[in-house]
Amino acid sequence: MGFYFEKFESRQPPEPVPYSPTIELIWQFLVVVALILGANYIRWRWMESLNYDALWFSIPVALAETFAYIGLILFTINLWMTRDEPQRPPPFTVGECGDDHSESDRPISVDIFITTYNEEEELVRISIRDARAVRYPHPIDINVHVLDDGRRPLMRQVAEEEGANYITRSNNIGFKAGNLRNAMEQTSGDFIVICDADTRLLPTILEDTLGYFRDKDMAWVQTPQWFYDIPEGVPLPRYLEARLGRPGRWLGRLVERVAGKVNIGEDPFVNDPKMFYDVILRRRNWANAAFCCGAASIHRREAVMQAALRAFAVTIDREVEQYARQVKHPELRENLSEAMRTQAVLDTELTPYKFHVSEDIYTSIVLHSDPGRRWRSVLHPKVESKMLSPQDLLTWMIQRFKYAGGTLDICFRDNPLFRGRMTLAQRLMYLTTFWSYLGCIWNFVFLVAPIIYLFTGVPPLKAYAMPFYLHVIPFIIMNELAFMFGTWGIRSWEGKASYLSFFSINFRALWTVLKGEKIKFHVTPKDRQEGNFLGLVVPQIAIVALTAVGLLYAAYQVFILGHQEKLQSLVVNAAWGLNNIISMLPMIRAALWQPPDEADVGKDTAGAAAPAST
Template identity: 55%
Template sequence: MDDYFLKYEDRQPPEPLGYSITREMLWQFLAVIALVVGAWYIWWRWTGSLNPEALWFAIPLVMAETFAYFGMILFVFNLWKDDPIDIQPAPECLADVTENHPEGERQISVDVMFATYDEDPELVRLGIIDAKNMTYPHPIDIRIHILDDGRRPEMREVTESEGANYISRTTNEGFKAGNLRNAMEQTYGDFMVICDADTRPFPTLLVNTLGYFRDPKMAWVQTPQWFYDLPAGDTLDTVWGNRLGPIGAKAATLIQRIAGPIRVGADPFVNDPKMFYDVIQRRRNWVNASFCCGAGSIHRREAVMEAALRSFGSKVQQRTYAAEEVITLTSKEREVAPELMEAIRTEAAATELLTPYRFHVSEDIFTSIVLHADRRRGWKSKMHPIVESKMLSPQDLLTWTVQRYKYAGGSLDILVNDNPIFRPGLTFSQRLMYGTTFYSYLAPLWNMVFLFSPAIYLFTGVSPVSAYSSDFFMHLIPFLVTLELAMMVGTWGISGYAAKASYLSFFPLGMRAIYAVFRGQKISFPVTPKVRQSGNFLRLVRPQLFVIGVTIVAGIWGSAALLIDSMPHSPSGVVANLLWGLNNCFAMAGIIGAAMWVPKEDEGTVEE
């Protein structure tokens, strides 16, 4: 087993962001100002700034800005409101979490499920050991199950040696979703804890989360996924001191006194999910729209099975109606005999599969949508703010790419084929929240415009605006400043630049996912590796390298053009686009560095 992570065993997870009503009100105030100023800017861009002699350039850019502004509106709504942290006391018996249950005085039973395929059995063993150490203040029935889709004798041996239950099947139908369905057919716990092969539950997981289920409508609780193996990097003064000597170290120390601690090489793949869980997901609680992310989630079995039964019944009905329509059209009969209709229903029921988790690459969010849309039952979800488990992060760009493509492709596939915006049962706020998630994966379409626009101007001198005049900057700068201030307060406590840079540099993978989904191609991917793949992966960042190369050449050309009287470039236009292009290059540099990153001690890697 590649045990590089053992040296991080003593790391402790970060505390959740504290709630402050004062900061929330300030954020909302600044967000409204940013939205108003942004609307003013976009209106001016459409009505008073377009270059009529270059509409081929001006229109795509202003459309990209408009799409980005709409995304900003959705993001502001997502971040609008937070709730104070409120941990409910752990329930004592089934009656505390289920209304009118005939076995109300019975102790609660929980199935802890580790889904695995080809991961090292010794890695899974660590999760089993940690799961056995979970505590609870009342009698409780905890059963640990290993769901092995690899059907490996060594995995069975590890499972049985740790006293856990080994579950496998003869096929891999439905992948992880099918694996979970098979396990649910063989287990009976009131609640299920979903774990990946590398998930390491903390002792407090059940103590801190089962209390939410005192609300009988609570369907699932998601806990933050914390990657405890993220590279810490070196302080800026250490790096500069090694390269430039004492003078470099002193200069770096001065910079850090002004800007705060700076670590070089920390989290090269921007894997830290704190922004996602502690801000984006957590602030969906107020409209009951946080969605399940798989590992580290706790589910009420009743909710999952009931949603599956409803979906099953709906699909059987659809099959029956379709068959009835075919028969009436071909036979010219006005109605089908009752005996035949009953046979059709029986056949449809036998053909359709009961799937608690949809067979989909993004089964977690899809199941969330199905449960949230059940208006009759009114199922709820909760994003629990405290880290209750630890996991391993992608340690190379290839693994990172596989994971991100899964997220993008799976989400876009749902958008195209099961669009939640129009799904009956969801509230308007839930539609907006899910829409925000899916809309973000369309961003590469307009981000590409932002990435190449500076080079177009610097090469040609053709401006997308009527002029890079004081009027232009008087509209642009207030928007950028108010937006940055609002986001700084709205995400206070979390560094935002790395996430924004990663979002921009994600464009090739995002475009690939968009192309695949809209072409109707099946989204497929290998299982995310749990060990580091060796080598550098510059081939994966060729588009980002191209952006930097084109921008640099364009910058040289545009700067030289100022010396030629016949060229249409203006000093303000060249400076503005040089700064814009420089920002783009910085954004691309992060992922390029990640492609070449290797740990300090390159141990336990595997060859490609």
């Protein structure tokens, strides 16, 4: 059968962003200046600019700015420097990868796990074939396993036809984490490669990554996820030419001279993960804080099992101590402890991969906070696999809600910041992740603040006068300059806009966690879901509509009714509101996006040679 992504098979993955010491030094200088200016702005906001006639409005906005500034500090620490782990040659034998030299001459054995539940069997077949094509320069024992939680006879048949081992179980306890645990009980490879049903490994993945495991404390290596099916879009001049003729092409070229390259219809869901892997996660290497993201990661079996056993023992001790401390008599306490320990061992499950909707980052936390060993991790910057991106807004939102809800659930229920053996740098990196998802709170304030002003005329600060401009404009300019260099080589505006427009998804996730509800595990669909998705972006549409109406109302007050004293405040809040509108529009557009049919693809992409990565 044919798949929509077959037309993208020739695409090649992008190269990692090259490291430049000069660019890094400029970034560090500029961001320090920006942080100093930002600290002065926050000081001024609290000490000199509060609107005491409307503290109900002024204080929440000042709080939002303060929390956002804390987030800026954390993000700066995250992006501070790039320190890639030196890539070492692939080991010949397992003895080069650990402490145990009893089998030092034995070839390395690797288990490739392909997890699946309800995905199309023929899609998994392609992933199996790519996994079996993985090469290695030395003798190695590679076994491909299909982990089917759907218990499908046809999936078993496909696995057998492709030479893969088929593993299933009688229940779906623990979802993906339980599926991985079940497979670990039936396999014995020294290393485990985690794949989703659509993860298509490149042949170089093992020869490029196993060298990191020459460090006996290296627990896992995460490689970047690359969505090779992201729509490239149509260049603006060609798009306008098809509709307006030659004048349209001239107009498109004029726009591109001012704004740079513009492609219509490219990546409507901002799926390109290059900012996350090539900047955010890669720059956590210096702190030994690159966490696991599941698919396309390679794990040392010994590390996963050792950390799981220690976590198991800690859980047992904690539960026994909780009940034993209630008994004052020493002998009775000792007897109760023994009885409780036996019962707790029987009742507690050993989970190499934590049973959680975000089992990847949760397992990372367990390993990084292991009290018995300083396990290490690394983000390998080169793409070693390709996979499919969400093809509709519903699928995209299911995925984002799962990420947000799972991370916030860990934050509130098993926060690593207050336990374990993590270093300060590691704790700050995990705090940055948690803080980013809490940003929906202050982002909502930033979205509604200009609306409140436009309809009421009440400003969130004492006055939009010269002191305001002297404090805020240098900070904004220096901050933008700093992050231009800090994310050099990456298109970052879409990420900033989507972070603001995520507020409704993250709010829902936060509310779900605070209510004590369990974040459910939804398998991300691999096929486009049909339907009207405008209902999913009602909050974003409301922000756009209210801001637009507010702008018209405030303009009427100033220019028709003659309230010229409000002109300066109107200009500031109009710029603020327009920025919010522009940030909401991509998600609204994504709700309306339809993939081009084959005829349109042939017409619009004819002659286009640039890969998706560009």
